[in-house]
Amino acid sequence: MKPPPFAYRRPEGRFALFRAEANARRFNASARRMAMPDLPEAMFLESIRALVRADKAWIPDSEDGALYLRPFMFASEVFLGVKPATEYLYIVMASSVGAYFKGAPSVSLWVTRDYARAGPGGTGEAKCGGNYATSLIAQAEAIRNGCDQVVFLDAVERRWVEELGGMNIFFVFEDGSLATPPLGGTILAGITRDSIITLARDMGLTVREEPYAIDQWRADAESGRLTEAFACGTAAVVTPIGRVKEVDGQFTIGGQSIGPLTMRLRSALVDIQRGAAPDPYGWTELV
Numbered sequence: 001m002k003p004p005p006f007a008y009r010r011p012e013g014r015f016a017l018f019r020a021e022a023n024a025r026r027f028n029a030s031a032r033r034m035a036m037p038d039l040p041e042a043m044f045l046e047s048i049r050a051l052v053r054a055d056k057a058w059i060p061d062s063e064d065g066a067l068y069l070r071p072f073m074f075a076s077e078v079f080l081g082v083k084p085a086t087e088y089l090y091i092v093m094a095s096s097v098g099a100y101f102k103g104a105p106s107v108s109l110w111v112t113r114d115y116a117r118a119g120p121g122g123t124g125e126a127k128c129g130g131n132y133a134t135s136l137i138a139q140a141e142a143i144r145n146g147c148d149q150v151v152f153l154d155a156v157e158r159r160w161v162e163e164l165g166g167m168n169i170f171f172v173f174e175d176g177s178l179a180t181p182p183l184g185g186t187i188l189a190g191i192t193r194d195s196i197i198t199l200a201r202d203m204g205l206t207v208r209e210e211p212y213a214i215d216q217w218r219a220d221a222e223s224g225r226l227t228e229a230f231a232c233g234t235a236a237v238v239t240p241i242g243r244v245k246e247v248d249g250q251f252t253i254g255g256q257s258i259g260p261l262t263m264r265l266r267s268a269l270v271d272i273q274r275g276a277a278p279d280p281y282g283w284t285e286l287v
Ligand SMILES: Cc1ncc(COP(=O)(O)O)c(C=O)c1O
Pocket: 004, 163, 164, 165, 166, 167, 168, 188, 189, 190, 191, 192, 193, 232, 233, 234, 235
């Protein structure tokens, strides 16, 4: 399991964790799906705080800099066979990071038709290594086709947009409303996704969690009903999507200019994380 909270350098000379408790809860939900034991939430939180205190000098003093925290757990029992293990190792690693997508104003997506990321009843909503292993061949296909990231459709009908290999997705419409695929077991419940829904609704915007078909996406982009789309996640923050490519063609979104609502939501999120705006939600914890 590997939920990645980040630690951010704050103007007051301290460091902020963002929604660490939510990451702890998701870590345990993922552990349960893998037939692994829960980790006491207090241990998860204290391990992260301790590592941030020890490694704070490594947090870059730059606009996009952060300390990437990678808690993970694996079975360490000496045993050959298929059963839940009786012994586990829990480790937290950290690394200094900068912007995930460097330089590009928007990303391009490849719609994979050959590969699915997760099926009903599977492990799609767990943060486990296997989900990333599954996505790598499709991501390689995206790169071969000149795109930055792969976008997965549902495994049953191959029709409904689900998420990217490591990010959730949002659509913005001309009436100012937003939509994002609903959580139903096959999509990772992104903490950024949840934060964006909250921020957008508190701005008075309508956010629908509803299925969105790939053909509809294309039609809406071409008709102008869809004005913006963005990917979001701890690492990617909020990243505009400019172009979507399929085997039989491609379409652009909003004429490839960066959408104003995307940037407004991105700023609202980043300002809370970095202490440039108040945090009415109690999402940040100073270390
Ligand atoms: C498959 C997948 N979806 C979505 C996300 C976004 O989740 P979060 O916002 O919690 O980082 C991630 C991030 O790690 C991910 O790996």
